Amino acid sequence: MNDRIRVLDVSGLQTYAYGHRSLMWWGTLGMILIESTVFALAIGSYFYLRGLSVTWPPHGAPPVLTYGTINTGVLLLSAIPNQWTKHQAERENLRGTRIGLVICLVFGAIFLAIRGFEFGALQTSWNTSAYGSIVWALLLLHTIHLVTDFIDSAVLTVLMFTGPISGRRFVDVSENTLYWWFVVLSWLFIYATIYLAPRMPP
Amino acid sequence: MSTVQLQDKRALEAVWADPPGFMGWLKTVDHKRIARRYFVTALVFFALAGLLALVMRLQLARADNTLVGPDLYNQLFSLHGSAMMFLFAVPIMQAAGIFLVPLMVGTRNIAFARLNAFSYWIYLFGGLLIFVAFVLNIGPEAGWFAYVPLSGPQYSAGKRTDIWAQMITFTEAASLIVAIELVVTAFRLRAPGMLLRRIPLLVWSQVVTSFMVIFAMPAVMLASSFLISDRLVSTQFYNPAEGGDALLWQHLFWFFGHPEVYIIFIPALGMVSEIIATFAARPAFGYLALVLSLAVTGFFAFGLWVHHMFVTGLPPAGMSFFTAASLVISIPTGVQIFCWIATLATGGAIRFTTPLMFVVGFFFIFIIGGLTGVMLASVSLDSQVHDSYFVVAHFHYVLIGGAVFPLFGGFYYWFPKLTGKRLSERAGKWNFWLFFIGFNLTFFPMHILGLEGMTRRVYTYGADTGWTPLNLLATIGSAIIAVSVIVFVVNVILSLRRGAPAGANPWNGTTLEWGTSSPPPSYGFADLIYVGSRQPLKITPLAYVTGLPTRMRTSLATTLADARPDHITPDPNPSIWPLVTALAVTVLFIGSIFTPWALIWGSVPVTIALIGWFWPTEKQARDLQACEVKPEEGRAPRLVEIGP
Numbered sequence: 108m109n110d111r112i113r114v115l116d117v118s119g120l121q122t123y124a125y126g127h128r129s130l131m132w133w134g135t136l137g138m139i140l141i142e143s144t145v146f147a148l149a150i151g152s153y154f155y156l157r158g159l160s161v162t163w164p165p166h167g168a169p170p171v172l173t174y175g176t177i178n179t180g181v182l183l184l185s186a187i188p189n190q191w192t193k194h195q196a197e198r199e200n201l202r203g204t205r206i207g208l209v210i211c212l213v214f215g216a217i218f219l220a221i222r223g224f225e226f227g228a229l230q231t232s233w234n235t236s237a238y239g240s241i242v243w244a245l246l247l248l249h250t251i252h253l254v255t256d257f258i259d260s261a262v263l264t265v266l267m268f269t270g271p272i273s274g275r276r277f278v279d280v281s282e283n284t285l286y287w288w289f290v291v292l293s294w295l296f297i298y299a300t301i302y303l304a305p306r307m308p309p
Numbered sequence: 310m311s312t313v314q315l316q317d318k319r320a321l322e323a324v325w326a327d328p329p330g331f332m333g334w335l336k337t338v339d340h341k342r343i344a345r346r347y348f349v350t351a352l353v354f355f356a357l358a359g360l361l362a363l364v365m366r367l368q369l370a371r372a373d374n375t376l377v378g379p380d381l382y383n384q385l386f387s388l389h390g391s392a393m394m395f396l397f398a399v400p401i402m403q404a405a406g407i408f409l410v411p412l413m414v415g416t417r418n419i420a421f422a423r424l425n426a427f428s429y430w431i432y433l434f435g436g437l438l439i440f441v442a443f444v445l446n447i448g449p450e451a452g453w454f455a456y457v458p459l460s461g462p463q464y465s466a467g468k469r470t471d472i473w474a475q476m477i478t479f480t481e482a483a484s485l486i487v488a489i490e491l492v493v494t495a496f497r498l499r500a501p502g503m504l505l506r507r508i509p510l511l512v513w514s515q516v517v518t519s520f521m522v523i524f525a526m527p528a529v530m531l532a533s534s535f536l537i538s539d540r541l542v543s544t545q546f547y548n549p550a551e552g553g554d555a556l557l558w559q560h561l562f563w564f565f566g567h568p569e570v571y572i573i574f575i576p577a578l579g580m581v582s583e584i585i586a587t588f589a590a591r592p593a594f595g596y597l598a599l600v601l602s603l604a605v606t607g608f609f610a611f612g613l614w615v616h617h618m619f620v621t622g623l624p625p626a627g628m629s630f631f632t633a634a635s636l637v638i639s640i641p642t643g644v645q646i647f648c649w650i651a652t653l654a655t656g657g658a659i660r661f662t663t664p665l666m667f668v669v670g671f672f673f674i675f676i677i678g679g680l681t682g683v684m685l686a687s688v689s690l691d692s693q694v695h696d697s698y699f700v701v702a703h704f705h706y707v708l709i710g711g712a713v714f715p716l717f718g719g720f721y722y723w724f725p726k727l728t729g730k731r732l733s734e735r736a737g738k739w740n741f742w743l744f745f746i747g748f749n750l751t752f753f754p755m756h757i758l759g760l761e762g763m764t765r766r767v768y769t770y771g772a773d774t775g776w777t778p779l780n781l782l783a784t785i786g787s788a789i790i791a792v793s794v795i796v797f798v799v800n801v802i803l804s805l806r807r808g809a810p811a812g813a814n815p816w817n818g819t820t821l822e823w824g825t826s827s828p829p830p831s832y833g834f835a836d837l838i839y840v841g842s843r844q845p846l847k848i849t850p851l852a853y854v855t856g857l858p859t860r861m862r863t864s865l866a867t868t869l870a871d872a873r874p875d876h877i878t879p880d881p882n883p884s885i886w887p888l889v890t891a892l893a894v895t896v897l898f899i900g901s902i903f904t905p906w907a908l909i910w911g912s913v914p915v916t917i918a919l920i921g922w923f924w925p926t927e928k929q930a931r932d933l934q935a936c937e938v939k940p941e942e943g944r945a946p947r948l949v950e951i952g953p
Contacts, residue, residue: 111952114315115501115839117865117874118856119944122937124876130420130497130866137489137523144527148561152531152546155557165552233544237553240544244535262920271930274939275879 123275125197135282139289142252146293149248150300153241157304164231164238169305171228178221179298182291185214189287196280201272204280208264211287215257222250229301242301249297252290259283315951316835320859325417325832327883336883338422339831340411343429345727347404350429351397354436358392359794361385363787366751370784372772382768383450384469388443390453391473394569395480396436398712399522402576403487405719406515408727410491412822413509415500415840417833417864420493421486423881423922428483428490430891435479438899442472449473452766454566455536457547457558462540471540471902474533478898481526488519488526496869500821501854501946502840503872509820509843510586510593513600514579517607518572524611525568532561542905556621563614571610573708575603577715578645581668584715584722585649587818588665589656592843595648602641602648609638619691628688635686639679646672662816663737667718670745674710678703681756696766699759705752717744717797724804725811729827732808736800743793750786754779819844824851837865840872856946861932874946879933886922893918 126132157163192207226246231239263283266276327333327342337343365385368376377385411419419425442448450469451460460470495508495516508516535546536558545551547558586593593599615623615631649672653659681703685691694700717740724732758779763770770776814823824846825834838845839852854874857863862880867873893914900907925933938944 111950112850113839113852114836114949114951115852115854115874115946116856116949117854117877117946118858120856120865120874120938120946121876121940121943122863122879122933124866124940128866128868128875130493130878133493133497134421134489137492140523141485141489141527144524145531148528148531148564152535152557152561155560156546156552156554159554160552233538233542235545236551237545237548240535240538240546240553243544244538244546258916262923266925271925271927271934273930273933274937275933 123278125278125281129278129282131278131282132285135285139286142289143293145248146296149241149245150296153245153300153304156237156241160238164305165236168230170225170230170242170302172302174221174224174228175298175302178218178225179294181214181218181221182294185211185218186288186291188214189284189291193281193284196277196284199274199277201267204277205264205267208260208267208280211284212257212260212264215253215260219250219253219257222246222253245297245301249290249294252293256283256286256290259286315853316855316857317859318830318835321832321835322830324859324862325830327831332885333883335888336885338418338426338881338883338887340407340419340422340425341727341829341831341833343425344404344408346429347400347407347432348727350433350436351401351404354392354396354440355401356794356798357440358389358397359791361389361392363791365389366784366787368768369770369780371781372770372774372777374769377768379768380450383766384443384446384448386766387449387452387455387473388439391439391449391476392436393708394453394573395477396432396439398573398708399484399569400432400480401716402518402573402712403484403491403522405576405580405716405723406491406518407487409723409822410494410512410515411498412726412825412829412833413512413820414495414498414503415821415824415834415838415845416494416498417862418880419490420498421490421881423884423887424486425490426884427887427891428486430888431479431894432483434891434895435476435483435898438479438895439472439476442469447472449476454562455533455558456562457536457539457555460536461547462543465540468902471537474537474540475898475902477529477533479895481530482894484522485526488522491515491519492523497866497875498864499867499872500837500840500845501865501867501872501874502845503867504840505870506596507840507843507845509579510582510596510599510603511576511579511820514575514577514582514603517603518575521568521572521575521607521610525565525572527565528561529565529569532558532565535561537902538905541901556618559618559621560614563617564611567614567617568607568610570704570707571606574711575607577671577712577719578603580715580719580722581649581671582645583818583820584664584668584718585652587722587816588660588662589653590658590660590817591652591656592819593648594651594655595644596843598644599648602644605641606638609634609641613638616686616691619688620695625688632686632688636683639683642679646676662721663732663734663741664718664722666738666741667714667721670741671710671714671718674706674714674745674748678706678708678710682707694759696764697759698755698763698765701765702752702755702759705748705755709748709752714744717741722816723822724801725815726822726827726829728805728808729811730804730808731811731815732804733800736796736803740793740796740800743789743796747786747789747791747793751783751790752786754782754786758783814846819846821845854946858936860936861929863936876940876943877936877938879936882926882929884922886918890915890918890922 188210195203195207233240233243327337368374447469495512538544539546545553547553582593612634616635721732811827813826824838836853836855841848863877864880866875866878868875897911900911
């Protein structure tokens with residue numbers, strides 16, 4: 108009989124990891140799955156309601172393209188500093204990460220400001236028709252994501268300046284950029300729905 | 310000679326124990342304590358919703374009864390259904406996951422433990438909201454599925470439906486959070502060696518359920534947000550006069566509502582598999598078939614929703630698809646039932662304990678419910694019995710038979726682990742037989758009543774219908790169920806006071822939760838157990854994992870597919886912020902019932918609370934720095950032998 112026990116000693120193991128190895132990455136992915144489902148169902152509702160209407164929009168003109176299109180450009184452009192910040196964070200370059208986060212925040216602020224004009228350019232109100240309701244809902248849903256991500260990034264930026272800095276903080280930055288990608292990519296679908304779908308023949 | 314030591318339990322207790330007293334109770338992030346809270350709260354809601362049902366049964370016990378009027382009756386059935394689904398069934402199944410999944414995968418705490426605490430608080434506040442509303446005579450009145458236009462601004466004046474819609478937001482947010490925690494725990498915190506093919510069936514069932522929650526719950530949140538905005542800020546989503554559509558509600562609701570049934574049912578299947586394997590003293594027959602059946606059921610469950618809408622005049626081609634899907638879904642369930650029969654038939658000496666009796670009761674009742682389900686999948690039959698008591702009978706057979714019976718079995722089975730005490734077997738058998746007989750007396754006659762034309766949700770019926778004897782029988786049955794629940798409660802209380810100590814492994818279980826003491830210590834396992842087979846505790850001597858830092862709370866993150874040690878991950882300390890955040894969210898949600906501006910001003914305290922939540926404390930930062938090993942400095946795990 109062998110009384111000795113076999114033991115796996117993990118004492119030297121690293122205490123954080125980037126990308127899909129991090130638990131928070133999976134948590135963020137779960138959030139993204141949930142939010143994507145919400146967006147998909149809201150877009151589905153849009154087309155469901157469109158199918159019930161002879162004309163679309165039912166009355167009035169489709170949303171003015173200007174601000175929405177400018178914003179799409181800004182958002183796509185923001186992917187560059189976003190990806191650069193991720194790279195800096197994963198190299199654990201504090202200076203680069205700080206600069207990157209600030210640039211991303213500036214992009215977020217510009218985007219939010221233009222978003223204000225977008226609501227004005229929808230050419231419909233939420234209470235005039237089901238069309239107005241669903242357009243407002245889509246834009247509002249996406250704006251909530253923008254605002255929460257903006258606040259979240261702002262807090263993270265402050266923490267990167269005040270410290271304490273640990274390796275895990277860089278992981279947080281890296282994952283913050285993952286969520287931004289979701290905000291960017293989901294917008295493309297919502298942009299197409301709000302701005303392009305009413306211009307397509309049914 | 311080796312320098313490796315097994316982990317120091319005192320050091321572990323020092324970092325994992327909650328602060329003492331009331332503050333510790335408020336701040337805890339221990340999955341075991343939070344699960345216990347969920348169990349107690351969900352069972353209280355179960356009892357309250359059951360009392361509502363008793364009042365309904367008393368009202369229906371004789372023709373032309375005047376015990377309750379139509380308005381109160383509307384609130385009774387609406388709150389009964391809503392509470393049973395949103396405040397009892399889903400939360401208690403997830404609570405089982407919160408308690409069991411970390412223990413069964415052999416880790417210290419659930420992933421995102423602070424979110425777990427937060428989820429409990431918002432669930433509790435959502436439940437309190439709707440029950441307080443009921444007491445104030447503003448309970449829900451449009452049924453648990455709140456069809457528009459009945460629930461719309463025109464026909465449901467006042468705040469009743471708004472409160473219902475916000476209760477949905479509370480509970481579904483809680484449920485979504487728990488789903489993410491459970492998936493990440495099962496994917497990334499499994500003990501080393503627990504390959505995908507060694508994951509316990511209960512854990513698989515919770516994973517499948519969690520994915521269903523992730524894809525189903527957003528639908529009802531979106532639907533109820535549309536509803537509340539139709540009611541509060543005059544959006545037109547469901548108003549046909551302005552291009553909206555009442556059926557949009559039904560589509561969104563049942564896209565959630567049908568998977569919901571399986572969200573309740575699939576965790577129960579996991580419990581059944583574990584209980585059968587233990588009492589047949591063999592691993593479950595057909596492991597792969599069982600896991601695939603769970604996944605397939607979860608998948609098909611999303612293709613059934615229209616079978617709730619057969620009488621709404623949808624195109625026949627679409628209806629045929631949903632009929633076919635509704636028939637197909639019985640196949641994976643059938644596969645599982647045959648696997649369980651095979652397990653029982655080929656096992657060792659079967660021990661007929663209370664948990665197993667509840668499982669056998671489940672077979673009997675659930676199969677009847679499944680058969681009426683296949684009948685209802687046919688459009689022609691469904692059109693005849695739609696909205697009748699036949700449907701009420703069917704879904705109570707499925708839900709109580711499919712979920713509540715296994716749940717009670719599971720409760721008897723894991724109660725020793727949860728509390729360290731055993732429940733009385735004798736009282737357990739009384740509990741079972743009273744429940745089984747009472748259940749069938751209550752709900753079997755409803756099949757006949759439904760076929761005779763008695764519709765759901767009528768507060769009374771005329772004597773000339775001849776429905777009195779069967780209704781009286783159902784009422785007698787419901788009283789017997791009530792007695793059975795009282796037996797259960799008394800059994801729990803007495804066993805807690807003076808039950809026999811359970812010991813670590815009272816049933817000779819072979820999964821990891823039985824490898825730690827009962828109740829488990831705050832840190833779950835002193836040394837994580839290496840998983841060498843599907844029945845890890847059967848391997849002797851057991852191999853362990855050691856070397857996790859004890860200066861702070863840490864867990865071992867392993868890889869998704871083959872559970873190799875990947876990195877050490879810190880675990881959150883107790884914190885008051887989840888409760889503070891939940892209170893802030895509650896102000897926002899309840900405020901938004903009265904004014905849409907609550908979404909703006911209410912988000913300020915929520916933001917502040919969240920910043921407080923994430924702001925690192927000094928001690929945390931010091932501990933993190935002291936324990937930090939950068940990726941490039943990390944050392945691979947070593948296999949060593951220690952001992953005399």
